[in-house]
Amino acid sequence: MDVASSLNGLIIVASAISVIAQYSDTIHRTEVASMKDQMRDVDLKNTNGDAGLVSIKPDWDEFMKGECLRANRFVEALFVFLIACIVFHAVVVFFPDYSGKWALLCFAIYLGWTSLWLGLRLRCMAKEREDKRSSTKQIRATYEAVMSSIKSHDRHHHEQEPS
Amino acid sequence: MSKKFETFExxxxxxxxxxxxxxxxxxxWDHALFLFKNLLSVAAEKGEDVRLVSGHLNSDFFNQILEELEQCVKAGVLIDVIVLDRSLSDPANIFEKKLGAYEKGSILYCPKAISSSLPHMLLVGDRRFRLETDHEQxxxxxxxxxxxxxxxxxxxxxxGKNLISGIPNNNQSQVA
Incomplete structure (x- = not known):
């Protein structure tokens, strides 16, 4: 197999991985933003020292920051890789005497290394989504339980006030 | 439910x-029953205290967990129950009778005025729970x-317990 064919193979693989990375990044970012939106009606800015609300406030604060892991750096890295491949392809075509095997090896190692780290990042992103889903459930359930309890106490105190 | 499990059970x-x-x-309803059975079984198995807040002890549901209640009684675990609406008390409820007769069991009935807002929950030990987020559904x-x-x-x-206990004329059947 000649260098140009191998290079084409690398370009196809890199393009496919880049699409997967972009897609995963968008899905992850959208879901985290959606969970953050769902949490907006849980207002814990002022807990009034209530032990139940205080217990979920750190998680809520973390949630409202809206920060999440991203894969966009990998998309950029793969984009740079594709440009380098195109340039290298031109070099190989214009200079037929240049074998380019070592350069091809470097390209393959770069793509393999980037793909490995991307895979690990996607795994961490999946775990982060799972953790955030859990956290959403915990914050909402606790918040509703605490608010119900507060209503009971308020009603009781209201009934005890002299008319 | 996690995708790798085919059934809730x-x-x-x-x-x-x-x-x-x-x-x-x-x-x-059947999921709630299955969870109650499992949580009470764990309580008996590990000797962990049970705390329950329920709207009322309806016999259709609670008479189906008598076996698990029996296990808890045998294990000698504390069972502390708050019933939010006594007006719905069911004479056919064996669970309520057995719990009333259990020396380490207590049932605290609360007046309707403050009942509806307390969240319904089952707590077992310091790490197991079932919390109702929407009672109607x-x-x-x-x-x-x-x-x-x-x-x-x-x-x-x-x-919630302190609040109910502080109200005059509340009726606590038995406290261990």
């Missing part, structure tokens, strides 16, 4: 056996290992 059994910290969503969240949540719910339970 297998998911709950896995969470129970592995003491998983995963949340279990349930929105069906039987929606609830449960876990077999979540200390943080149980800590918060315990605070609510104690606050």
């Amino acid at each position: 297998s998911w709950v059994t896995y969470c129970r056996n592995e003491e998983s910290s995963s949340f279990i969503d349930n929105a069906a 039987t929606k609830a969240l449960a876990s077999f290992n979540n200390k943080e949540m149980v800590k918060t719910l315990s605070i609510l339970y104690v606050q």
Whole structure:
């Protein structure tokens, strides 16, 4: 197999991985933003020292920051890789005497290394989504339980006030 | 429910056996029953205290967990129950009678005036719970290992109990 064919193979693989990375990044970012939106009606800015609300406030604060892991750096890295491949392809075509095997090896190692780290990042992103889903459930359930309890106490105190 | 489990029962059994910290969503009467049975069984198995807040002790439901109640009684665990609406008391309720006769069991009935807002929950030990998030639709969240949540719910339970205990003419059947 000649260098140009191998290079084409690398370009196809890199393009496919880049699409997967972009897609995963968008899905992850959208879901985290959606969970953050769902949490907006849980207002814990002022807990009034209530032990139940205080217990979920750190998680809520973390949630409202809206920060999440991203894969966009990998998309950029793969984009740079594709440009380098195109340039290298031109070099190989214009200079037929240049074998380019070592350069091809470097390209393959770069793509393999980037793909490995991307895979690990996607795994961490999946775990982060799972953790955030859990956290959403915990914050909402606790918040509703605490608010119900507060209503009971308020009603009781209201009934005890002299008319 | 996790995708690798085909049924709700297998998911709950896995969470129970592995003491998983995963949340279990349930929105069906039979799911609630299955969770109650499992949580009470664990309480008996590990000798952990049971605390329950319920709207009323309807016989259709509670008479089906008599076996698990019996296990708890044999294990000698504390069972502390708050019933929010006594007017719905069911004479056919064997659970209520057995619990009333149990020396380490207590039932605290609360006047309707403050009843409706207290969250319905079942707490077992310091890490297992089932919390109703929507009573009308039987929606609830449960876990077999979540200390943080149980800590918060315990605070609510104690606050609710103190509130009810502070009201004159409340009727506490028996306290261990």
